[in-house]
Each structure stands twice: as C-alpha cells, then as structure tokens.
Amino acid sequence: MIRITCPHCGPRDQDEFSYAGDATKTRPADPAAASAADWHDYVYLRDNPAGPHLEFWHHVYGCRHYVKVLRDVTSHAVLASGRPDETLEAGE
Amino acid sequence: MAEYSVFSLIREGLTGHKGWIRAWRDPEPKASYDVIVIGGGGHGLATAYYLARNHGITNVAVVEKGWIGGGNVGRNTTIVRSNYMLDGNAHFYEHSLKLWEGLSRDLNYNVMFSQRGVLNLAHSDGQMDAYARRGNMMRLNGIDAELLDRDGVRRLYPHLDYSKDARWPIYGGLLQPRGGTARHDAVAWGFARGADRRGVDILQNCEVIGFERDGDRITGVKTTRGTIGCGRVGMAVAGNTSRVAAMLGWKLPIESHVLQAFVTEPLKPLIDGVVTYGAGHFYISQSDKGGLVLGGDIDFHNSYAQRGNLPVVENVMANGLAMMPNIGRVRILRSWGGIMDMSMDGSPIISKTPFDNLYLNAGWCYGGFKATPGSGYAFAHTIANDAPHETNRAMGLDRFESGHLLDEGGKGPTPKLH
Numbered sequence: 039m040i041r042i043t044c045p046h047c048g049p050r051d052q053d054e055f056s057y058a059g060d061a062t063k064t065r066p067a068d069p070a071a072a073s074a075a076d077w078h079d080y081v082y083l084r085d086n087p088a089g090p091h092l093e094f095w096h097h098v099y100g101c102r103h104y105v106k107v108l109r110d111v112t113s114h115a116v117l118a119s120g121r122p123d124e125t126l127e128a129g130e
Numbered sequence: 131m132a133e134y135s136v137f138s139l140i141r142e143g144l145t146g147h148k149g150w151i152r153a154w155r156d157p158e159p160k161a162s163y164d165v166i167v168i169g170g171g172g173h174g175l176a177t178a179y180y181l182a183r184n185h186g187i188t189n190v191a192v193v194e195k196g197w198i199g200g201g202n203v204g205r206n207t208t209i210v211r212s213n214y215m216l217d218g219n220a221h222f223y224e225h226s227l228k229l230w231e232g233l234s235r236d237l238n239y240n241v242m243f244s245q246r247g248v249l250n251l252a253h254s255d256g257q258m259d260a261y262a263r264r265g266n267m268m269r270l271n272g273i274d275a276e277l278l279d280r281d282g283v284r285r286l287y288p289h290l291d292y293s294k295d296a297r298w299p300i301y302g303g304l305l306q307p308r309g310g311t312a313r314h315d316a317v318a319w320g321f322a323r324g325a326d327r328r329g330v331d332i333l334q335n336c337e338v339i340g341f342e343r344d345g346d347r348i349t350g351v352k353t354t355r356g357t358i359g360c361g362r363v364g365m366a367v368a369g370n371t372s373r374v375a376a377m378l379g380w381k382l383p384i385e386s387h388v389l390q391a392f393v394t395e396p397l398k399p400l401i402d403g404v405v406t407y408g409a410g411h412f413y414i415s416q417s418d419k420g421g422l423v424l425g426g427d428i429d430f431h432n433s434y435a436q437r438g439n440l441p442v443v444e445n446v447m448a449n450g451l452a453m454m455p456n457i458g459r460v461r462i463l464r465s466w467g468g469i470m471d472m473s474m475d476g477s478p479i480i481s482k483t484p485f486d487n488l489y490l491n492a493g494w495c496y497g498g499f500k501a502t503p504g505s506g507y508a509f510a511h512t513i514a515n516d517a518p519h520e521t522n523r524a525m526g527l528d529r530f531e532s533g534h535l536l537d538e539g540g541k542g543p544t545p546k547l548h
Contacts, residue, residue, distance in 0.1 A: 039440050040431075053441050057431040057546060060385070074531065081543050082383035082474045082530045086372035088434040111386070111432045114439065 040109075043119045046101045058094035060084050061106050061122070088112055090128060133238050153319060154326035159333050162359025163191045165513060166351050167366060168338050168374060170194025172203035172314075172499065173491055174366040175321035175332075176506020177513070179237075182328035184507070185514035190330045192322075193353055195337035199318030202369055205436075205468030206499040207391050207413060207425045209404050211248040211309035213275065215267045218524025218536045219477055224273050225521045226504025227308060233503055239320030241312050242418065247403035248309030249278070249286065251453070253298040257408055261304035268306070276305045287405060290454055297452050298409035311404060311415050311423075317502055340377050347486045364513050366491040366505075368498055369469030370434075378485070383474035383530045384493055385545040388433035388467040389425065390442055394460045396420030405453070412449035422460065424450060428470060428496070430546045437467045470495055475529075476548030477536035480509050480522040489513045490527060495548050 040052040063080055066072030072080075091111045094104050108118040108126040117128040142149050165181060167174045170192045181187040192198075210230055212223035234240050252258045258277075265275035279302045284292060290300060322332055333355065342350035342357060350357045367374050375382050397420050404415040414424040426446035429438045443465065451458055473479060473493030478501065483490050491509045494501065504521060511519035518526065524536055541547040 051441075052431075052439070059544070059546070060432075078531050079381075083381040084372070084383070084385055085376075085381060086385050086432065087376075088370075088373050088386070091432050093432065109431075112434045114433065114435055 040114055040116060042095055042105060042107055042116055044097050044100060044103070044105050045119065045121050046103055047097065050097070050100055054097060054099040055095040055105070056098045058096045058104060061092045061094045090117055092126065094122065134240075153323040154332055157331045157333070159191065159336065159353070159355050159358050160331065162350075162361075163331070164189040164361040165364065166190075166358060166360040166362075167192045167364045168351070169365065169367040170198035170322075170332060170334065171201045171366065171368070172199070172318050172321065172502040173368065173494075173505045173509065174364075175318055175325055176502050177364055177366055177491065177509045178325040178330045178332075178506075179321045179328070180506045180510035181514060182325060182330055184510060187514055188329035190325070191333055191358065192325065192330060193333045193336040193338060193351065193358070195335070195354075197334050198322050198332060199315055202468040202470075202494075202498055203314055203318045203502065205391065205466055206314055207415065207423050208311045208314045208417075208499060209248065209309070209413065209415065210243065210312055210500040211306050211404075212273055212500070213248065213250070213264065213268055213304070213306045213309065214538060215264055216536055216538055217271070219538055220268065220271045220273060222504055222508065222521040222525070223501065224271065225507070226501050229503035229507060230312065230500075231308075233320070237320040237324045239316060239323055241316045241320050243310065243312040245308050245310040246415075247286075247305055247307045248406070249283065249303045249305045249403060250406045251283065251290075251303045251408040252301045253409040254301060258301050261302070265304050274306055274308050276307065278303050278305055286402065289400060289456055290405070291452070303408070309404065311417075313418075314499060317499075321502075321506070338374060338377070343378075346484065348488050360487075362487045362489065362513055364489045364491060364509060366509065368471040368492055368494045371471050371490075371492040378488075380484070382492065382527075383543075385432055385472045386434055387428040387431070387470050387472045387546060388435060388438045389428045389470050389496060390438035390446070390465055390467045391423070391425040392443075392446065392462050392465045393417070394422040394424075394457070395463050397422065397460065407449050407453045409452065410445070410449035412446060412453060414450060414454070421463065422457065428472070428546065434469055435467065436469060438465075472545035472548055474543040474545060475535040475537040476539055476541065478505070478525055479527050480505060480512060480518070480525045481527040482512065482516065482518075483527060
C-alpha cells in the first residue's frame, strides 16, 4: 500500500487518490504559437524514468486538491509530496 | 535429435529418456551480427524465428538481460483473442490468431494452444448493443464472433451468478469461439528452439548497457558481455522500452505500469474457456493443471516494480466474487506482477524509428501475449525490408505526430486507461 502525505490532509492511503500522471510536462504557454512538435511532446512523450518520478495525484476522496508527489517507481516509496506549485526534493 | 514426435517419444521412453539434448545452445557472442534483437521475451524470440524462417536472415543474435521467457511472456494470463474493431488492429490480431492455429506444428513444439473460446459478459442493454456493434465489426473483418443471450451464456457457463440479487445481472455476452489460451512458457521455448535451430544465437545474461553510434546509425550494441557489432537492431523490450530508448536520448509515447495476475489452488474442471466480467475489469480461465488464472486492472500508477499493491488485489477479487460467488473459498496460490508498456493510444508500436537501422516493437499495454506470433512476423518483416508488413502499417511510431491514432477504447492520451 502506498501512503501519500497530502499537504492539506496529512498522510492518507492511496485508495483516496486518483493518479494523474507525469508532473514534469508543461502545457505550451501560448497555444497559438506552439508548433505541432511542441504539442506532440506535451501530449504524448514521456521520460518514463525507472527511479524517482515526479507525478500528480488527485485527492479525489479527500480535499479534492491535486498533490505533487516524488515517488521511486522501482520500489513505490514516496520520497516527497507537496502542493502542485512546490519544487520537491527527495528526503524533505 | 531432430523433431519432437510420438516416435521420438516412444524411442526415448524405451531407452530411459537419455537421448534428449538441450533445446537451444548457449553460445558466446560473435563480434557482430546482421541483426541484433534486444529482448529475449516472446516477441524478440518470435522476431528472430521469423527473420530466419521467412527472410533467410540467420546471422542473428537475441540479447536478453536475464533468462529467456523471464519477463512478460511468463507473467501473463495466457489469453489469445482477436476481438478488435479498428482495421489497424483487427487484421493484425487476426493474422496473429491464424499463426497461433498452426504454431505447434510450425515450431514442432507443443504450445498447448487451446481454442476454448473467449466470452465477454454484458450486464446491461447498452452493453449488449455495444457488443452487437463490436461483433458485427469483427464479422465484417472476417473474424468469428457470436452474440449470446442470457440463456446462451448460461448453457456455456452454468456456474456464474444468475441469481435474482446479482449486483450486475448477466444480460448476455460476446463470444469469440476461436480465442483461447496457450502455455506461455512453451511459446518462449518453442520460438527459442525454432530460432536456434535455424542458426540464431540466443545470448542470455547479456544486458544492453549502451549503444555505439555514427550519427543516426547504430554501429554496435554495448552489453554486459561486451560490445557487439550490428547491421540492424530490433528493440522488443516491452516494460523497459523507455529505459533502453533513454540510452539513445530518445523519448517515447509510453508509460510503464505494473499489471498483477493470480493463480489459485487447482480445482476440478469449472470454467471451460476464458470469461471476462463486463461490469468491472476481470478475466478468468482455468489452466490445464486446474488452477484458476485471473487478473484485472493495472495498478494505475507508473511502476517498474514487478509486484503490485493491495487495493488492486482487493478490486480483482471483488470483481471475481461478483461474477462467480462460488470461488469465494478458493485459495490464491500465487500472485505476481509484470511491467506493461502502456502506450498513449492503447495500441502497440511496430515501426521504423528516427534512427537509420533501429526498429521498435513496443507499447503492448495489457495485450502482448496474444500478439506474440503476429508481432514477431510483422517485426521481422519490418526489419528485413526496412518497411512495415501489411499487418503493422497502422502501428507506426509517427502516428502520434500525424494524429492517426489507434485508440480502440476512445480514451485519449491517458495510458492508465487503456
């Protein structure tokens, strides 16, 4: 079982969350100016690293806020978590 | 030793089974090969086999980081089917199913392919309509499909929950009679033996750790058993595709997720074929040894750990009990996880790449096992001819740029949903 610390609600089981994917992708700031290649990269391409992975989880059965999580996907260990606008480092 | 047959079995039976020899060699790597296939799973071994069988390319190595068949080909629920709607998928999987039908004979190796039927249950009028549509599209593509009503399902599977208080009553189902199961280890071993007998070197404990390049051309593959020169390279490492691609600084439309599977203690015959639950994600069949083999959803988060977590275990069991309450006291013997290449549209990639002589076989999501012969066939063709086979023309990597997606479920670029 994965336990994620929600910055608003404290430590909660993964059951309360819905996974929302890679948190490293940034939507093109000016959609009209973005090229097809920019959109392809944003929509489809992923680093998919084997190790620490920065991702969003939606606390859908809790406060309904999005939570940013740094998690080692080879062990499922949560290394850090915080608000979506926070910069996370392992061991915080 | 040549062929496996009833005669060789009788001869060996009478002489103490001392004449059998190993089914494939354990060679040292050569300095270079015409083709290096990365990944000694079902797809990689099938690719090597068909390179030799169909294209006469025998100076081939399959490099495998562990032992052959130790990854997803040995971690699936062994289901074979071709019940797809989209043309780009349907013809590919149907071709694969036709290869399955002749595979044991072709390989001279019993893969125990058993066409016991795959039944998808429906639990509402809307779902019956959707299955009628799917079945009609399959039949238009020349694939077998039969829409069953409730009584038709009950005749085949009397042990499901037909009671008044079933949470999701069974309305009927869509049956593909030619679908079924196969013995997954034998598939890996049969392709390995077939490839080896045609001259392919199978190099185990040989992990790829990098590439030698000349611009966009791969000149060598660095492995834990030394650097091996190559004419062409095929990557068939589903689960670890992004890791190997990262060695080339190459990003792909793939996320890795863990899918769990389970087997119970052996029982007397209970389920003839493969049954899937329509009100959740659950599939079950019974192995020849009697164990119920079952599975459900992926764990819904990126993972490279070959094990999953309890919420999905609970969900799979809840689905199973809703469909077949009578298995409630059967004990689970084992559970395990495999790493799925979840692609961005839910369909696989068998394709040329931005690199001159590198070819990609990836993105199999939940469904790689059934595709094993068709995938090897098409990938071998793609490598040998530097162009796709007619069955994998729609499976190019460039479809994500051009917008020609193969999204069977219409779910969009959210890998966990495919």
